[in-house]
Each structure stands twice: as C-alpha cells, then as structure tokens.
Amino acid sequence: MATAFRTSASTRDRMIAEARALFAARGFYGVSIAQIAAELGLTKQALLHHFGTKERLYGLVLEQIAEELADLKGALEPGVDPARRLQDWVVAMISDTPPRIERSRLLMREILDNPVRAESAGSWYLKPFLDELVMMLRSVPGWSEASDAQLRATVVQLLGAVNYHAVSGPTFRGIFGAEAAQAMNGIFAAQLQHMLRAVLTAGPGA
Amino acid sequence: MATAFRTSASTRDRMIAEARALFAARGFYGVSIAQIAAELGLTKQALLHHFGTKERLYGLVLEQIAEELADLKGALEPGVDPARRLQDWVVAMISDTPPRIERSRLLMREILDNPVRAESAGSWYLKPFLDELVMMLRSVPGWSEASDAQLRATVVQLLGAVNYHAVSGPTFRGIFGAEAAQAMNGIFAAQLQHMLRAVLTAGPGA
DNA sequence: GAATCCCCTTACCGGTTGGTAGGGACGTTG
C-alpha cells in the first residue's frame, strides 16, 4: 500500500504549484479552479478530485509556504550572534526567485484577506514564524528588556519592509521603467541590511 | 446647468465611500456591485446608472485616494527641515482612522493587483507622490548625493513599513488577540519614527 | 481474466456575476 502513484504525486505537486502562482498573481477570489486546471491542461474536476474544495487547495498552498518559512529559519545556524542571524534571515528572504516572490505576494494577500475569508485557520500558519522572529529579536543585545508589543511592532515593521519590495516590484517597474526597477532591485538587499543594522543598534524606541 | 443635483452628488459620494470601504476590505474581485448597493439600501442598477461599470467605480475610488495623497503632501509646510518634514509625513500617514486604513489597504491591493488588471492607469496615481517623497529624502543632509535607485529603494522600504502596519492590523489582532494588537498599535507610531531617525542619520547604505 | 482502484472525464446543478432594456416616480422647465 506504500507503492504506486509516482506520477500522481507529481500531478498533485504541479497542481499546487500552479495554484500557488495564480493565487499569488490574482488572489483567492481572482482565480477560479477552472482557470488553474486549464493552465495544467486539465478540467476543474481533476482539481476537485484531489482537493475537494477550492479552500482546501488554497490551504495547502499556505501550508507549503509555512513549511518553507520553517525550513528557512532552520537553515540559520543557532549558535552565532543573534543580530547576525536576523541579518542572515533577511538575506535569505530577499532572493528574487519566482517562488520567493510568489511567497511574498501570497503572504501579503493572506494578511489582507484573512479577516474576511470564512476559514480564518490560514492565519495560524504565520504565528510560529512570527514568534520565532520575536524570540530572535529579543536575544539581540539591548532588546532583551523590550516589551512584547515593542518587539512585535518592530518585527512587523521589518516584515513590511522586506515583503513590500518583492510585492511592489512589478508595479514600480511599470512606474519607473524596467532599468530603474532593476537598479532598485540590486540596491535593495544592501539597503535593507543597512536599515536593519541601524534599527538594531539603536535599540527599542521610546 | 450648474444647479440642482444636491442630494444626487451626496448619493454619489455615499456610493464611492461605501465602495471604498468594501474594496479595501475584500478587494476588487471579492466584492460585487450588488453587495455595495445593498449596503446602501439600493440596487446594483443604481450604481451602474452613476458609474457605468464596476471598473469605473473602482477607478474613482483610486482617484479619490490620489487626491488625498496630493493634499497630504501639500499640507506639509515646505520651509522647515526636510528630515522633520519626512517625520511629519509619517505621522500624518499613521493616524488610525478608518479612511486612512482603507487607503493603506487599497494601495496595497492596487500594488498587488495592478500588474494583472488590464487598466494599469491606476499605478500612475502613485508616481507624483513617490517622486515627492524621493525629493524630500534627497534634501535630507547626507542624502543629497545618493543615487535615484538608492533613494527610491529607501522610500519603498519606508512605505512598506508604514503601510504594512495598517494593513496587517486585523490579521494580527486575530493572531495575537485584541489587547496585544492594541498595544502594538500604540507603540507603532513612535517605533516607526525611531526607525526613520535611525535610517536618516545613518545616511544611504553602501 | 475478472475485480479493483486511481485519475480524470462529460454532464449537470443552483446560485451569482457584471451588464442591458425599459419603465416609472419625481422635480424642473417651457
């Protein structure tokens, strides 16, 4: 009972990957399961066969992203200086690969839509990840006595700065032109680390 | 020909205001014109009579927001210290009023959806506003010789941090609970100014 | 070779979408 379904797992993965791309591009309400299926050369019933409902498919996409975030933080060696770890994490979050951009877009959309969509379960995918960031920040010298609210506000700020870049890329390409956007891209990683360093060394605010 | 339509203009404004609230909460695809109309005690044909299409109504909401942004930057007196002006602007952007939160959410949604939706005209609303911010940043001591890309990257970073707060409020309320979210709210303005000061005094990055 | 299971199909469902057609209530203007 543990054999077979070689290609089937692959098809399932292709479905989730395509759903991830389309949900990231157009949002949950902006894509129909028929459109996702059409992109794969299938009918929507093939999708419904595997996932039952559109919500469940979307949930699996979020689950995949949550796993990626967990892997991403696990890849950071835990021994070193915590400020350095935060910096490494930022670097790891910034690669401009398509899956990474989709991830940022989906997270942003999830944050926007979650209070509205019925099954709010999706948001809990984010919580452990946020808690981990807060813990990381607390172990930075000078931040150990900051309040939870302060730490969380700083983490949210940092997340905003990191994700906004990936999300706004295409729009700013439209506004400023392709080469200007690419120049911004090249600078952004250094700029972001610069900001991170400034914030961390300044310590928590009033 | 310049008289009459007293109540009509008011109805139109109510329609736009309601559309703004719902588009901000659920996104363009997440709301139907019938739902907007129902919220006003009208039928969708009343909306279609005034605006013709859903896209046009959405466009008018964006236009209203663009005007607000223009007013907002105009309200800052141009004489004073530019770093202080940026700080004032951040404060003005952060008030937690419903129209302001709707504005942030709509801008975020626009940035996410715009590359997809056909009429990309919406993003041009943002350009003068961004240019103004870049100019403001350039006149801050220590930033005058930074490249356009550097300035833009910093502005985008700043916008991300500012907007992410308003946008993520409801979701983080769901994750951390109401009181924790409120505590974050109270801290955020000071925290953001703190970050801004740290970044500005540190000067442009490598 | 019959039974079984997996994967995906066609056919169909009730409900909702954005948008059109046309009419009626009401106030203003000749």
Add this chain to the structure above:
DNA sequence: CAACGTCCCTACCAACCGGTAAGGGGATTC
C-alpha cells in the same frame, strides 16, 4: 399641462462560479 431630465426600479440575460453525480480508461492485483 406637457415635455424633459434625473434617479432608481423590476425584469432579464449570457457567462461563470464552486461543487455533485456518474462513468470510463488504464494499470495493478488476485
């Protein structure tokens, strides 16, 4: 009082939505 324009209504449309029902092709299993 008739004509007209504004504003909003009911009625209707084709298209699409997510989801159900049922069946067929093909490989695996006995």
